[in-house]
Amino acid sequence: MLKRKRFIFAILAILPTLAIFAYVRLYPIADTLRLSLFKWDILSKRKPFIGLANFRELMGDHLFLDALVNTTIIAFGVLFLTIPMALVIAALIFHRTRSRMAGFYETAVFIPHVVSLVPAAMAWKWIFDARLGPLNALLTFFGIPAQNWLFDPVLSVICIIVLCSWQALGYAVLIYIVGFKNLPVSLYEAAKLDGASGPQSFWHLSIPMLKPITLYVSVVTLVSGFNVYAQAFVLASDAQGAPGRQVRVLVLDMLENSFRNYRVGYAASEAVVLLVIVLVLTLIQFSMLRERSKA
């Protein structure tokens, strides 16, 4: 009787949240999957089922493939720039935990992660600006020719990677610091007694022991890298009549197909590709973790 009453309370209490969740999460996710199999255009009345035709078309779509390549380069570029730097910075901040400056270091590194995207991107846009930017001024000061950062097809991708890494670094550092705090102190003391130097115990102890954290941070960084949009949007749009080169990324291509070309079904199939990428990355993380715990 009592148990039954508690069960009813639990169900009643969870119901509103569950209803909201079903409406704003489950339904749109299912709808994305459904739409991706239809020729669902806003303009045409007939919206027939076309199976995997959208996906087949994607494989030959230059704009989409361009976006896929750019996004992949950006995601992995951010990963390879962020993880090693974050690991070193976190180790050093952790080493200086007891100093008065530790709070300042943590805050300074983390602030780029919390500030609004657009203003922060604006700051970098000025830095990269070919005519007015301090980066080119600095380069010419050292006798290196000025670069057209935001227009060059390769450099504009690098600019986005730098901007995204600057934002991603703080999160990775913070998670690593938590990881360092959870490592057993006794192990380090033992290593010290055996004559290991700081860099040695960092290389042979910390890095292997932090592997689960590295996996987690890598997947989070990659997933957010694959969802890059605002950064590309801001760096490409024009200030003072000087537009940057539009770096096509997946989300941008998706939104263009949906809201400019009105091809919603086709855009949904792109969303499904994005979902598959994220799922694969997550599966890799879990299987590597399981392998580790077995060993």
Next chain:
Amino acid sequence: MTTDIATIHVEPTPDELAEGRRLRRRKRLTNLAIDAFLIVVSLLMLLPLVFLVANAFKTPAEMLAWPPTIIPRDPTLENFSAVLGETPLLRWIGNSLAFAILSTLAIVATSAIAGYIFGKFRFGTLNVIFALFLATAIVPFEVYMIPLYFQAKSLGILNSVWGLLLGYLVMSFGIFLIRQNVIHSIPDELLEAARIDGAGEFWIFLHIVLPLLRGALGALAVLAFFQAWTAFAWPMIVATTRTSYTIEVGLALFQTGFTVDLGRLSAASATVLIPSILLFVILRRNFVQGVASTGLKE
């Protein structure tokens, strides 16, 4: 006892003392080098934002100066008044604030209730529902935002705070975070004792559970607020009229205008940045606690 120790104690030789001094000095030097490195890294991380704020107060002429000045030689508020005259900047900030506060309230409320139920009520049905919540947590928002847009459209709430809110009502991670906290910090005995005393389930939640979850809910609230405050893709498609823009969308579109100059852009950006940085510095502990717990998922 003390005499025993005294007899065991061996006087260090002068060589050993010198070795100790040398090691201590080396350690101090290493720490000094590390501090120097970390200070440089910290300043480099902040530099773009410092420049942005500095640029906001510069005259067009000083903006072109090399090397760029950090403290404007002849500070002006001209850029700010120009931006406020040209754009409904305050309106955009208001929209963002309303959106972020409502989203925070919704996420905190749903997470508190759902986290408590999932943490303390062990029924098979609930476990299935919880697995569902967790499974969708890895799906990025960008994947399902287009169907969600059409839902907002059919509800007739495009270009309003309610439309923005639709995408940010629940947070799977929030439910998970609160559930973890409920399991670890609320003993079953406490709830049983209250039940024996005749307290109703709702009363228990309100007067026993919620106060114990204050810390975790605070951390979640800060996370949720900043998540909505910095949202971009969703507001970009949902709010498409000049009066309904959030500050992020407003700024991003404002800078595409041909007549806009860097001083004004910087002024608009600084107006948004400064309060959010201040808010972050004040709430840093909450925030760090919340973010740190995201890493402990596994």
